[in-house]
Amino acid sequence: MSKQPLISLIIPTHNRRGPLLRCLDSIAKQNVALEQLEVIVVADSCRDDTETAVQTYAATAPFHVRLVSHTAGSAAATRNLGAEIAIAPTLIFLDDDMEATPGLIAAHLATLEHADVSIGYSRPILPVRPSRWQRDARRWWEDRFRTMATPGHRFSYEDVFSGNLALRAALFARLGGFDLAFAGRLEDYELGMRLIAQGARLHFSYAAESSHHDQSDLTTWLRRVRMDGIAHVMLVRSYPQLHGAIFGHTHLPVGLSTRLLRRLAWAWPQRGDQFLALLIQLLHISEALTLTLTRDRLLRLSREYNYWRGVAAEIGSRQRRAWLAQAILPDVGPDAIQIDLAHLPHEWEHILSVGAQKGLILSINGFVALRMPPVPGAEPLTLTHLRRALLNRAHQDILPAVAIQIFSQGEELCWPVS
Amino acid sequence: MRTMQPPVAVREVHLDHLQGDLIGLEGYQHALLVFRMHGGVVGQAWAEVHAGCISAAxxxxxxxxxxxxxxxxxxxRAERRPERPSATVVVCTRDRPDDMRRCLPGLAQLAAAGHDVLVVDNKPKSDATAQLVRAYPQIRYIREDRPGLDHARNCGLRHARGAVVAFTDDDAIVDAGWLxxxxxxxxxxxxxxxTGITMPLELETEAQLWFETTNGFHRGFVRRVFDAATTNPLGAGQIGAGVNMAIRRSALREIGLFDEALDGGSASLSGGDQEFFYRVLARGFRAVYEPAALVWHRHRREWESLERTIYGYGxxxxxxxxxxxxxxxxxxVLRLASSWFVRWHLRNLVRSLLHRPNAMPFHLAWAECRGVFQGPGAYLRARQIAREAAAQLQRVGEIV
Structure with a gap:
């Protein structure tokens, strides 16, 4: 091992020896020159002999393996430690329950030619007899990736996913790594905020594919939802511009049961937790009886309760009113920029950057086709984003506008109208 | 419009280049216009024919x-990406060489375009189909000797090479852009x-016209996406039909194969496709209805065979x-089945007894109703038979 490696692949791990070895095996099959690669395994509080297994593996591995251990109990700190000791100019973060396809590293490198951050695809792999929850989760993940892959998608802080992520080491060092205050949850989003603020270009790649053997279930998910609540409050404290976007929807009208559960989470958390246990029992019963609608409703309520339980724990019930009163959903303000697509202005870029701040109203001959409120934490607005947004709304809102446009110009339609 | 009498002409009207009157309709009083644009089907309309012609106006x-x-x-179309998965086209047939003769040229075009095309001949009485297929060397021919449409479909799935398996029937003709x-x-x-859209190939007889106007196969002209969050999997019939469908092979690990105790050739007579659609949604996958994927289906010409079909649906x-x-x-199911029986089958029966306008002919309503009562028993019998067949197959396998 004489040459300087080009890629540092960082695998944080915690008590997952089997999956980790599978992950290492998949890296051995990469279609790039493996001598350019250093693999850094960072073991965090492992009690299952992970270290011994990795050392044994390293002895015969076709790439250079470095192993460090610590007891931080935090994925963020573990990734940071890996990045600190890495010597290559490019970092790839890969979770220990991932299995890379042979083209993963090459695809990340290709993406980094024209982008600053490469978000890889993680195909959810379900167990042989998946629960309904696991199937729903798969759909959620796949939709998330598909949205990112759609041309013209406007990336935001929520798109950053550190399970399969590549970026330049210099950029990561400049940002100072993951914020340790967020240890455990949503540190990806927090990093995303700083990446966007730095003007980093985010890109998603299906080719950088790994299989994600996710073992989470309903219980772990509910626990994470509670931590999401806590992390969201912390995120708003660090980035007040997100306040409205994250909590603004609280003011929208909701059903009685949702209102009661939120109230319970704020005012009587002990009673609430007992009630949650009951809800989960009912949820299992309704699932066994294939009462799908009831089950979906109970799932929504449990999620709602757990999320607000997290929020309440972080804010404290006394601060509730003041906190929520400040959260105003971003909207198209009275000073929003109005653009008529029938009479396009020339200086696009300036108009878009102002419009992204104050909100944008797109109209066709005076008929409003699309209202775009400002999106905090999203990358700068471009024409391709506008095209995407128009396409998204095309099924509902835009046909009348287009029809009026065509009629007003007296043009022949592509289909016959007498 | 006057009450329509067969024969009714079926004509495509291309809106991309709409020119002049539609002529050559001598012998017809009515026509079903199928409007097409950019390859897709965008609508249909019934029109009167005057002197063998429908005017441009x-x-x-x-x-x-x-x-x-x-x-x-x-x-x-604006959202489409250029990549396509590889595909195998499977046609299941049983002793219908005349239909097969109409179906094969369209399949040959797909084969010529480099797709894998497979004809599954299901326990044939003669080698007529085999001979027909022999004329097309690029089409694969496979014989499945266990009788039943779902046996044939599963055989097709097992022998397919593509990532996606598209199915059509022998009594259907595929459009150029279908696959x-x-x-x-x-x-x-x-x-x-x-699933795709299925339009009638001809409406020459009363039975065909009745089937198209009341049951029909098409599910509208706008693309629809179904999943368990928005659609009750038990109402999977609205997604489409087995005559025009494509399945992702890798999803079969979770969904399973077609149930061989269902559909044509078994005691259950039909339902294999619907039951498969149900499992697609129930296992958390999505289904899409795509009106740009067109096949033309020849409906049953005689009332007798239509009655058998309707009975089979029940x-x-x-x-x-x-x-x-x-x-x-x-x-x-218990709630759905009882309410569907009252609101659909019983209502149809009563309406046809009272001679209400547009009521189902009594013999058909009665046939469907009889079918309903046979359904559960038929399934249990068919399941028993399928199990015995599987056990027998296993024994044969052990001996061989």
């Missing part, structure tokens, strides 16, 4: 209703099933609902 007038599907399909329009929709990894529906209850523990 009438065509333009009727085409107005297509505005929304045209727009909707235009938007869908591509189906494949486009597999860009969403959650989509395991895509049996098949309640057979697969029985399966959903017994195998999948879908308790909701």
């Amino acid at each position: 009438v065509l333009r007038d009727k085409a107005r209703a297509c505005a929304w599907p045209i727009w909707s399909q235009m938007v869908d 591509d329009a189906l494949l486009v929709n597999f860009d969403d990894p959650c989509v395991a099933l895509v 049996v098949g529906l309640y057979a697969w609902w029985t399966r959903a209850l017994l195998v999948e523990q879908e308790w909701r």
Whole structure:
């Protein structure tokens, strides 16, 4: 091992020896020159002999393996430690329950030619007899990736996913790594905020594919939802511009049961937790009886309760009113920029950057086709984003506008109208 | 409009280049216009024929209703990505060489375009089909000796090479852009099933006309996406039919194969496709109805064979609902089946007894009703037979 490696692949791990070895095996099959690669395994509080297994593996591995251990109990700190000791100019973060396809590293490198951050695809792999929850989760993940892959998608802080992520080491060092205050949850989003603020270009790649053997279930998910609540409050404290976007929807009208559960989470958390246990029992019963609608409703309520339980724990019930009163959903303000697509202005870029701040109203001959409120934490607005947004709304809102446009110009339609 | 009498002409009208009157309709009093644009089907209309001709003004007038599907399909096209998965086309047939002769040229075109095409001959009495297929060396021929449409479909799935398996029937003719329009929709990894639009090949007899105007196969002219969050899997019939469908092979690990105790050739007579659609949704996958994927289907010409088909629909529906209850523990079936019986079958029977306008002919309503009561028993019998056949196969396998 004489040459300087080009890629540092960082695998944080915690008590997952089997999956980790599978992950290492998949890296051995990469279609790039493996001598350019250093693999850094960072073991965090492992009690299952992970270290011994990795050392044994390293002895015969076709790439250079470095192993460090610590007891931080935090994925963020573990990734940071890996990045600190890495010597290559490019970092790839890969979770220990991932299995890379042979083209993963090459695809990340290709993406980094024209982008600053490469978000890889993680195909959810379900167990042989998946629960309904696991199937729903798969759909959620796949939709998330598909949205990112759609041309013209406007990336935001929520798109950053550190399970399969590549970026330049210099950029990561400049940002100072993951914020340790967020240890455990949503540190990806927090990093995303700083990446966007730095003007980093985010890109998603299906080719950088790994299989994600996710073992989470309903219980772990509910626990994470509670931590999401806590992390969201912390995120708003660090980035007040997100306040409205994250909590603004609280003011929208909701059903009685949702209102009661939120109230319970704020005012009587002990009673609430007992009630949650009951809800989960009912949820299992309704699932066994294939009462799908009831089950979906109970799932929504449990999620709602757990999320607000997290929020309440972080804010404290006394601060509730003041906190929520400040959260105003971003909207198209009275000073929003109005653009008529029938009479396009020339200086696009300036108009878009102002419009992204104050909100944008797109109209066709005076008929409003699309209202775009400002999106905090999203990358700068471009024409391709506008095209995407128009396409998204095309099924509902835009046909009348287009029809009026065509009629007003007296043009022949592509289909016959007498 | 006067009451329509068969024969009714079926004609395509291309809106991309709409020119002049539609002529050559001598002998017809009515026509079914199928409007097409950019390859997709964007609408249909019934029109009167005067002196063997439909005037351009009438065509333009009727085409107005297509505005929304045209727009909707235009938007869908703008979002399409260029990649397509590899595909195998499977046609299951049984002793219908005349139908096969009509079907094969369209398949040969797909084979010439480099797709894998497979004809599954299901326990044939003669080698007529085999001989027909021999004329097309690029089409594969496979014989499945266990009788039953679902046996044949499973055989097709097992021998397929493509990532997606598209099915059509021997009594259908595929449109040139059919396969591509189906494949486009597999860009969403959650989509395991895509169905297309099925229009009548001819409406020459009373039975065909009745079937098209009351049952028909088409599900509208706008693309639709179904999943368990928005559609009750037990109402999977609205997604489409087995005559025009494509399945992602990798999803079969979770969904399973077609149930061999269902559909043509078994005691259950039909329902195999619907039951499969049910499992697609129930296992958390999506299904898409794509109106740009067109096949033309020749409906049953005689009332007798139509009556058998309708009877089969009654049996098949309640057979697969029985399966959903017994195998999948879908308790909701009980409520759905009883309410559907009252609101559909019983109502049809009463309306035809009272000679209400547009009521189903009594013999058909009665046939469907009889089918309903046969359904559960038929499924249990068919299941027993399928099990014995599987056991026998295993024994043969052990001996061999």
